[in-house]
Amino acid sequence: MLTSFRKMHGLGNDFVILDERDGHLSLTSARIAALAHRRRGIGCDQLVTLRPACAEGADVFVRFFNPDGSEAGACGNASRCVADLIWRETGNRTPVLQTRAGRLPAQIEKNGLITVDMGEPRLNWQDVPLAAEMDTLHLPLEGDPAAASMGNPHATFFVEDFVHLSQGHALEHDPLFPERANIGFARIDGPARMRLKVHERGAGVTEACGSGACAAVVNAARRGLVERVCEVELDGGILRIEWADNNHVFMTGSATTAFEGTVDLAAYPE
Numbered sequence: 001m002l003t004s005f006r007k008m009h010g011l012g013n014d015f016v017i018l019d020e021r022d023g024h025l026s027l028t029s030a031r032i033a034a035l036a037h038r039r040r041g042i043g044c045d046q047l048v049t050l051r052p053a054c055a056e057g058a059d060v061f062v063r064f065f066n067p068d069g070s071e072a073g074a075c076g077n078a079s080r081c082v083a084d085l086i087w088r089e090t091g092n093r094t095p096v097l098q099t100r101a102g103r104l105p106a107q108i109e110k111n112g113l114i115t116v117d118m119g120e121p122r123l124n125w126q127d128v129p130l131a132a133e134m135d136t137l138h139l140p141l142e143g144d145p146a147a148a149s150m151g152n153p154h155a156t157f158f159v160e161d162f163v164h165l166s167q168g169h170a171l172e173h174d175p176l177f178p179e180r181a182n183i184g185f186a187r188i189d190g191p192a193r194m195r196l197k198v199h200e201r202g203a204g205v206t207e208a209c210g211s212g213a214c215a216a217v218v219n220a221a222r223r224g225l226v227e228r229v230c231e232v233e234l235d236g237g238i239l240r241i242e243w244a245d246n247n248h249v250f251m252t253g254s255a256t257t258a259f260e261g262t263v264d265l266a267a268y269p270e
């Protein structure tokens with residue numbers, strides 16, 4: 001039986017979105033990894049599933065899976081894509097997403113960009129999580145990164161250039177990060193501007209990482225390197241990040257539908 005899917009991207013960070021609102025799909029981690037594979041599957045940075053919401057006031061329950069089959073608590077770029085999808089389905093310009101990381105209210109702006117309230121950053125070592133008690137603003141790693149959770153674990157290195165990007169895989173697996181981590185490399189270009197590249201946990205280097213941009217601005221603002229409203233330039237484009245006075249992080253950027261298609265799930269390993 002063929003299953004419909006939608007291919008979307010946020011600044012080139014691309015997603016296969018599977019809809020389980022009308023019925024459960026059999027998605028094991030092996031099948032997810034096969035579907036996400038760039039040559040043997042449909043290919044994507046994350047596979048996203050939609051289910052009926054069970055939290056009050058939420059429009060949809062969203063889950064995010066990496067190409068290695070692991071599940072992530074948060075994905076900023078996919079959250080904007082799902083908000084865009086719900087808006088196009090229902091006309092509701094303020095959809096609310098339920099995720100493992102919490103309830104994420106979104107807003108479709110007049111210019112078509114999408115703002116998602118990504119919630120409060122978690123800055124305690126247990127919440128990132130890190131392997132032992134320590135100051136999350138200065139991790140004991142060469143390069144002195146800072147850590148934060150946006151519902152998923154991030155470490156941000158502040159750099160002059162990106163020559164160490166290839167170390168992202170080893171850093172993702174450093175014993176300091178018991179659940180591994182997304183590794184960001186941020187170059188500060190001004191008080192309200194940074195350039196960011198991210199090696200994503202379970203995915204590798206992507207064109208853009210929304211939660212990584214949120215974590216980078218939070219970590220840079222904690223260090224006094226940028227203001228709390230900051231533009232983040234990623235390989236795929238620009239996100240506006242605001243760490244507001246209510247401690248919530250707001251992320252604004254685009255969401256694009258690339259195409260819709262069908263797939264025979266039974267043709268992929270279970």
Ligand SMILES: N[C@@H](CCC[C@H](N)C(=O)O)C(=O)O
Pocket residue numbers: 013045046064066071072073074075076077078152153182200201202203206208209210211212
């Ligand atoms: N692309 C994402 C983050 C996806 C999840 C991440 N790889 C993880 O494992 O935490 C984003 O836009 O935030």
